[in-house]
Every structure is written in C-alpha cells, then in structure tokens.
Amino acid sequence: MSEFVDVLIIGGGPVGAALARSLADAPLSVMVLEAKSSPAADPRVLAISCGSKLSLERIRAWSAVEHATPISTIHVSQKGGFGRAILTAEESGVAALGYVAGYHEIHSALISGLDPEICIEGACACEIDLSGDFGAVDFDYQGKRRQISARLVVMADGGKLVEHVKGIEQHQHEYGQWAIIGQVRAEKPHLNTAFERFTPEGPVALLPYGEGFSLVWTARPEAAQTLLALEKDEFLEKLHEHFGDRLGKFVEVGPLSGFPLVLRYSQPIVAEHLALIGNAAQTLHPVSGQGLNLGLRDARALAREIMATPIDDIGSSGMLSNYSSRREIDRKSGIHFTDSLIRIFSNEIPALRAGRGIALAALDCAPPVRKWFSRKMMFGIGSQSIL
Numbered sequence: 001m002s003e004f005v006d007v008l009i010i011g012g013g014p015v016g017a018a019l020a021r022s023l024a025d026a027p028l029s030v031m032v033l034e035a036k037s038s039p040a041a042d043p044r045v046l047a048i049s050c051g052s053k054l055s056l057e058r059i060r061a062w063s064a065v066e067h068a069t070p071i072s073t074i075h076v077s078q079k080g081g082f083g084r085a086i087l088t089a090e091e092s093g094v095a096a097l098g099y100v101a102g103y104h105e106i107h108s109a110l111i112s113g114l115d116p117e118i119c120i121e122g123a124c125a126c127e128i129d130l131s132g133d134f135g136a137v138d139f140d141y142q143g144k145r146r147q148i149s150a151r152l153v154v155m156a157d158g159g160k161l162v163e164h165v166k167g168i169e170q171h172q173h174e175y176g177q178w179a180i181i182g183q184v185r186a187e188k189p190h191l192n193t194a195f196e197r198f199t200p201e202g203p204v205a206l207l208p209y210g211e212g213f214s215l216v217w218t219a220r221p222e223a224a225q226t227l228l229a230l231e232k233d234e235f236l237e238k239l240h241e242h243f244g245d246r247l248g249k250f251v252e253v254g255p256l257s258g259f260p261l262v263l264r265y266s267q268p269i270v271a272e273h274l275a276l277i278g279n280a281a282q283t284l285h286p287v288s289g290q291g292l293n294l295g296l297r298d299a300r301a302l303a304r305e306i307m308a309t310p311i312d313d314i315g316s317s318g319m320l321s322n323y324s325s326r327r328e329i330d331r332k333s334g335i336h337f338t339d340s341l342i343r344i345f346s347n348e349i350p351a352l353r354a355g356r357g358i359a360l361a362a363l364d365c366a367p368p369v370r371k372w373f374s375r376k377m378m379f380g381i382g383s384q385s386i387l
C-alpha cells in the first residue's frame with residue numbers, strides 16, 4: 001500500500017466512489033479508504049435526477065444500474081388543504097424526470113468499476129493532520145494503525161470526521177422527524193408517477209419502484225416508533241388513512257427501517273489540503289430527494305477542478321477556493337430549498353395552509369414556472385451545477 005498519493009478519498013460511499021471513478025482516467029494516484037469491509041445492504045431507495053443519470057453514464061456506472069424505474073410524472077399535494085401541482089417529463093422535453101433505484105445497486109455499480117488496488121475496504125480513517133506540506137491521514141486497517149499523505153484529502157465520509165477539522169464549522173438542525181422507509185404495493189399501479197404529499201407531521205413520498213412503490217414516510221420520533229412496531233395490516237391501514245385514497249388501499253409492505261432526520265452542513269467546505277463532498281458537506285432532509293444528486297454534483301465539480309490543475313498545485317488554496325465558489329450557489333439553494341419545504345409545509349397554521357394551496361395551484365397553472373422548476377430539480381442551480 002502506498003504511503004503517498006495525489007488524492008486520498010475518505011469514504012467509499014456513492015459520492016466518494018463517484019469521485020474516484022471520475023478520476024480513473026487521469027494521470028494521478030488516487031486511493032479510497034472505506035471503513036466497511038464489504039458494502040452493507042443499505043435499505044434506502046433513492047430518486048436520481050436526470051442530471052445525475054447523465055453524470056453516472058459519463059463515468060460508465062449507469063449501465064450496471066439495471067433495476068431503475070423511470071419517473072414520468074411528479075404529483076405534489078398537501079393533506080387537509082387545496083392545491084396540487086403536476087410536473088411531467090413530456091412537458092420538460094425529457095425521457096424521464098428522474099429514476100428510482102436502490103442505494104445498494106447504485107453504490108455497487110460505482111464500486112465495482114473501481115480498481116480494487118485503489119479502494120481499501122475495512123480502512124477506517126481516525127485522524128487528519130493538515131499542518132504540513134501535505135494532508136496526512138491516520139487510519140486503522142487489519143488491526144494496525146497506518147498513515148498516508150496526500151496532496152489533497154477529500155472527505156466523503158458522510159460527515160462524521162468533520163468536527164475534527166480546524167477551521168470548518170458544522171451547523172446542525174434536528175428536524176424532530178424520522179423517515180420510515182420500506183417498499184409497499186397499492187391496489188392501483190404507479191404508472192411511473194412519484195407522489196409527494198405534505199402533511200403537518202412531515203412529507204410522505206411514494207416513488208415508483210419496480211411493480212410497487214418505495215415509501216418515505218416522515219413522522220415525529222414517537223409516532224415513528226409506534227408505526228414501526230405495528231403489524232403489517234395495521235401499518236397498511238394507517239398509511240392509507242395518512243396518504244388518502246389516490247392509489248386505493250395499500251396491500252403489501254416489506255421490511256421497514258427508520259432514519260432520524262437532520263440538516264447538517266459544513267462551512268466552509270474546504271481547508272488546507274482538504275475538500276468536502278456529499279453528505280460530509282451537507283446532509284439534507286430527504287424531501288424532494290436532493291442529497292445524493294447534490295453530492296454527485298460536488299464530486300463532478302471537484303473532479304473537474306482537480307483535472308484542470310497542474311499536479312503540484314492539487315490541494316492548493318487557489319484550487320480549493322475555485323471548487324468552493326463553484327459549488328456555492330447550487331449547494332446553498334439545495335440546503336434552503338429542502339429546509340424551507342419542511343418549515344413551510346410541516347405545520348398546521350391555517351394562513352400558511354391557504355398560502356401553500358395558492359402556491360401549488362399557481363405552480364400547476366403556470367407551464368413556464370413548472371418547466372423552470374423541473375429543470376432546477378433535474379440539473380441543480382448555478383452555472384456549474386449541470387453535470
């Protein structure tokens with residue numbers, strides 16, 4: 001194992017792996033440290049935007065994602081209030097607004113194309129020293145402590161190590177919500193429609209996936225515990241009660257899992273010899289499925305910056321400040337957009353309910369706004385956000 005590389009990526013999740021894949025053809029030495037020994041079967045099912053699909057195609061990972069379900073329509077509504085908006089792929093002039101695929105499948109597609117020599121599984125980074133001419137990372141591997149230095153250290157670890165980095169502040173807001181996720185079937189077929197329904201307890205999303213739906217049901221922590229403990233039939237009934245009758249009754253549910261929800265973002269996203277990408281830079285509420293899409297755009301932007309920089313300047317403050325400023329608008333918009341949706345929609349204030357109804361109805365009645373909105377959801381915001 002080398003003791004020095006040009007780019008060291010901490011975390012071989014989907015975003016870290018996407019960066020490594022983007023750099024695969026560059027004349028650079030790259031290494032990925034991944035704490036887990038083998039990819040765990042993560043139960044999340046993710047909505048991938050049209051822009052992310054193109055990005056995965058570009059790094060030759062998309063062809064291995066064989067079970068993706070296209071989204072041709074997005075139906076947005078609020079429980080107990082008027083107004084709804086419908087976005088369609090046809091109106092936006094694209095084959096699909098997005099695709100729904102398992103985290104595990106996307107991750108495996110990215111990892112399996114990496115040279116096993118550069119992806120060290122079971123290597124858990126524990127200390128980062130950025131005070132020298134290069135970044136130095138201590139990690140535990142096969143029962144021993146080792147060190148590796150790099151021109152650039154990229155943190156793609158989901159955000160666990162950021163608090164140890166001097167000069168980077170992590171901001172955190174607990175939503176007081178959990179996401180219950182699992183796969184369900186309804187009496188009616190999905191017809192490639194994704195549903196996002198806002199309720200005072202939090203949004204509930206049903207994404208078309210295979211023959212059924214992938215469910216993301218947001219609830220307060222105590223309510224989530226109660227729902228997770230229900231018998232299957234009781235759970236299906238509660239879901240029907242909560243979501244409404246648009247799809248008929250729910251008839252089948254697979255294993256369920258719960259995720260506590262938090263907004264966490266780092267500021268700035270660079271330090272000496274170091275850059276953050278993906279959830280390490282920003283961990284968002286899953287409403288509107290932005291997290292991985294934003295992370296893939298971080299990875300793409302950083303890869304571009306690395307490849308445009310002379311090798312001796314990789315990790316320099318000039319290179320890092322270019323990366324940081326190129327990501328600023330898209331990243332801030334993603335954070336504010338998801339956070340505002342939760343703040344505006346997750347409450348029972350009557351005036352806000354009426355305002356939300358008007359906003360949804362206005363969106364539904366204005367084709368140019370709908371198209372603009374769909375494009376931002378598909379490709380991100382800001383000049384560098386598209387791929």
Ligand SMILES: Cc1cc2nc3c(=O)[nH]c(=O)nc-3n(C[C@H](O)[C@H](O)[C@H](O)COP(=O)(O)OP(=O)(O)OC[C@H]3O[C@@H](n4cnc5c(N)ncnc54)[C@H](O)[C@@H]3O)c2cc1C
Pocket residue numbers: 010011012013014015016033034035036044045046047048123124125126156157158160161179181216259277278279280286288289290291292293294295
């Ligand atoms: C319920 C739910 C639904 C979601 N739905 C969507 C969606 O529809 N669309 C969407 O775009 N996003 C969605 N997201 C967000 C998405 O899952 C994340 O944005 C995405 O997984 C981030 O990828 P990442 O690679 O940055 O981080 P992670 O997926 O957290 O991966 C980090 C990796 O780093 C490794 N690691 C951690 N610490 C260390 C260490 N010390 N040393 C070495 N390795 C380490 C971990 O083992 C892991 O493999 C959802 C999230 C949730 C919770």
